[in-house]
Amino acid sequence: MSDYQQYIAEKDKIDFFINKGFRIKNVEENLEGAFLVLEMNDGKKDIPHEETLHIKHADSRKYFASLLIKQQRQES
Numbered sequence: 001m002s003d004y005q006q007y008i009a010e011k012d013k014i015d016f017f018i019n020k021g022f023r024i025k026n027v028e029e030n031l032e033g034a035f036l037v038l039e040m041n042d043g044k045k046d047i048p049h050e051e052t053l054h055i056k057h058a059d060s061r062k063y064f065a066s067l068l069i070k071q072q073r074q075e076s
Helices: 003-019 058-075
Strands: 025-031 033-040 051-056
Touching: 003 033, 003 051, 003 058, 025 058, 033 058, 051 058
Parallel strands: none
Antiparallel strands: 025 033, 033 051
């Protein structure tokens, strides 16, 4: 997979969950990339639904950082 294709694939995964109503809950970065924890509380369950994505590409990490900033602005 080319570098650009990897970025697009990771960006599409992030967009898929954000468009379904998930919000970024936590980010843990290490030498292998970032582990992005997304959470959705649909109100039907007491326990929120969580998904974890392993994001390796630097441009994908920049992309979710911009989404996180946008999310923080909406909350304040």
